Amino acid sequence: MKTISSRDNAQYKEYKHLATSSQARRKAGLTLLDGVHLCQAWLDLRGLPEQCIVSETALKNPEVAEIVGKIEHQRAHCIAMPDALYNAISQVEHGVGVMFVVPTPERAVPDALAVSAVLLDNVQDPGNVGSILRSAAAAGIKQVFCSGGTAFCWSPKVLRAAMGAHFVLDIFENVDLAALMAKAKVPTLATSGYATKRLYEMDLRRPVAWVFGHEGQGVADDLLSLATQTVVIPHLGQVESLNVAACAAVCFFEQVRQNQS
The missing domain is CATH 3.30.1330.30 (Ribosomal protein L30/S12)
Structure with a gap:
């Protein structure tokens, strides 16, 4: 030593x-x-x-x-x-x-989305990114794609929040999410507070790609227009929206629930 x-x-x-x-x-x-x-x-x-x-x-x-x-x-x-x-x-x-x-692994971005995945559009808070990675790994999701504006996944704060999730995920950074979504072979579901389709009305018993956006601005308009469907998580309390990491966890485990029921 x-x-x-x-x-x-x-x-x-x-x-x-x-x-x-x-x-x-x-x-x-x-x-x-x-x-x-x-x-x-x-x-x-x-x-x-x-x-x-x-x-x-x-x-x-x-x-x-x-x-x-x-x-x-x-x-x-x-x-x-x-x-x-x-x-x-x-x-x-x-x-x-x-x-x-x-x-820190460097991976070539796949030609098209073909399995359940997560796309992070300008999610800037390291704690949120780490929490999303941890929930994704726990839900059995294997791929995570991050835009250039998303927090660096291998920073110490993200690593601590993810608690080892990095080591079972394939993480791709600085990805052109629009190009990826345009060639997707699975449905792409973007969360939006303005959507009319509720999460619990969706059939999630198949691979899907989840799209989550910036903590304040949400998913960018160009990505919303490319999404197969925009969805909203209904809530009863008088709050504007859920934290993006909480939103992601609800989506992932609704998919788990449907696949296990």
Whole structure:
């Protein structure tokens, strides 16, 4: 196990950039997974990380020690550092003290939508994006397509909110959603507060592609015009609309309910 003890270390500076800069993460094709749950999920579902980073105090934690043991047993890279240096990288307050450096996958966008999927149009809040990914994975959806204005899926905040959903999803970013919808082989359903068709009136016992939009403006007009159907979730309370992540969860699990009934 290598040790880093100086903030001037070149490798340490790279970690700081990955932790604080979305541009650095995109350029390097790398991101940080912070915490036991995400690191263990990566080991179980994807394999070894590029590097494992651990604080000196965390080495005494049984869960962290088990993860480090697996890493070192397979001769992967592991780096220890004083708590002060680790905490300056970590964005998790009162975290356990272990993180992985992992590659962010780059995938070619399929020629056409052919299975159940999620399309995110300019969804900007990382917490919302992560929650949608988590709900999609739980509902058995495999593909997620994000427009250029959507929050970077491999940012630390999205990763924490998704709780490992990334590792069972195929995520495509900077996608031309209009072109994708135009060639879709499955129905595309866009949510809109102005739709007349209620979600619960839809037959969802087949693959569909869900389209969700910006937290304030909703799905863009050009995408609404391309959708097979626009749908609304009826609600009784005197509120204008649901949060986009809550809206997505309702849609996904109505589809699950119909397919299981």
